[in-house]
Amino acid sequence: MIPEITDIRKAAARIERYIHHTPVLTSRTIDLIAGAGIYFKCENFQKVGAFKFRGACNAVFNFDDDILSNGVATHSSGNHAAALALAARVKGVDAFIVMPENAPEIKKKAVAGYGAKITFCKPTLEARESMLAGVVEETSAAVVHPYNNFDVICGQGTCALEILEEIDKPDIVMAPVGGGGLISGTAITVKSLSPATKVYGAEPAGADDAYRSFKSGKLIPSVDPVTIADGLLTSLGDLNFGIITKYVDDIFTVSEEKIVEAMRMVWERMKIIIEPSSAVPMAAVLENPEVFKDKNHSRFSSSICN
């Protein structure tokens, strides 16, 4: 079942008190370089530093209390782990997080700092999944998938609601694509409320499973992806793929060089810290000037994800 805009509006009302309404920033210099009016939705200022908190928060707060009494669980090496841990703490329930033992120290610390119970495992998908299965068997905790989940998609879609409140009928809204949680929530919101706006995904060429899936019309998993944008290594979920197929206008792939160039440009010109995954849509603008340039009101919004 694909979420509708009413589901996303319900999510917005559900999480409103717990999330930050993040600012939209602009830079005249970057507009000059791109030849377009570009609006950056600063989800790097979101709680836990990423849009992931929207989805995790919506999922946790939408569970029935009896399900929630056993806590929530997931496996994740990064922002979703921290997001779920914080959402669980806010709700006052346990969070059981399976993390690969080679996860970055700062992420382990963040997840532990939010009071989650961490179980470490070998850094393979198999080890993560079997360890999570064991944790769930023991605790009966409710699993919250990081992107292939109805409530998570609805939560991520609330970000675009805020964009459209602030920017009237943008020409383009673009988001990076990893597992597809952000782009699918974004696409539903934008196409429901501003049908003439183009929705684009942006993906590293070194992890282009969404691009290949989109172009071929069948879900192709990521095999040995290599990119500095470590938040976009995961393969597209099937729920996300269905939504992207239905609502997204196009997906752009970008080189590693352009990702670094875009990230540096945002650091230097906008004075905000974004991770490589977050720079991927700006990289798509730099790499495809003909698509974005010389449109007087070409507008574009990068949902910056940590």
Added chain:
Amino acid sequence: MIPEITDIRKAAARIERYIHHTPVLTSRTIDLIAGAGIYFKCENFQKVGAFKFRGACNAVFNFDDDILSNGVATHSSGNHAAALALAARVKGVDAFIVMPENAPEIKKKAVAGYGAKITFCKPTLEARESMLAGVVEETSAAVVHPYNNFDVICGQGTCALEILEEIDKPDIVMAPVGGGGLISGTAITVKSLSPATKVYGAEPAGADDAYRSFKSGKLIPSVDPVTIADGLLTSLGDLNFGIITKYVDDIFTVSEEKIVEAMRMVWERMKIIIEPSSAVPMAAVLENPEVFKDKNHSRFSSSICN
């Protein structure tokens, strides 16, 4: 002559169309660490990346047209150079900037990018001043001192106007002290509009001329200052010293270690890029917990200067 709040209000009206009204950001994590409610005034998002543009803009726009027809001039290795260059460009007049030949490449590029005419000189104060004198003799340009200047102080004071619009009667407003332009403008604004608010300066212990001047009651210049906060190496101006003596409640000095700790904390927790000079007030909070902690509504605003 010391500026009054009416002068600062005039400056605000004069530069309003040309500056960014910068956001105030907060972080729950940093509030927890500090045990206080801390508001960060993000002048790193100001044009040219620093509050310096407020003062330069006010100075340039307050000149009579016949004076301005010869252009404006200054010597500076950093943000004031870029700020004056941009203000001159906005006004459509020439900017003549004397820069030490060892100024950072990125600053040289920024100043050149704003269309200023740059003259390079040896990196000594004597060389800078004599070169500037030569440039002024040749061009009859009007000199705009980076901080020891009535109009510049009024421009910097507009930042605190915005703080007080957003935060009602903060307990404390704190700013870093280099030449003293920001702290003196800030002190006039705050003490005029919210007399019960304490105004504190924060300075690196390795460049503590303002601290020593403030405590001894006489202007003591900086001798061989050493600090990572390279925006705060300059000695206090005499106009600035008079204002600080009259309006500032106290000045704190901080160690290099705390400056780095505070800067890293802001990068990691707030996801914004600030330079070491800008982290000095936060370092003062970390180093003097008893002053800021356990005050329920202790509020503090760091005017982040690029």
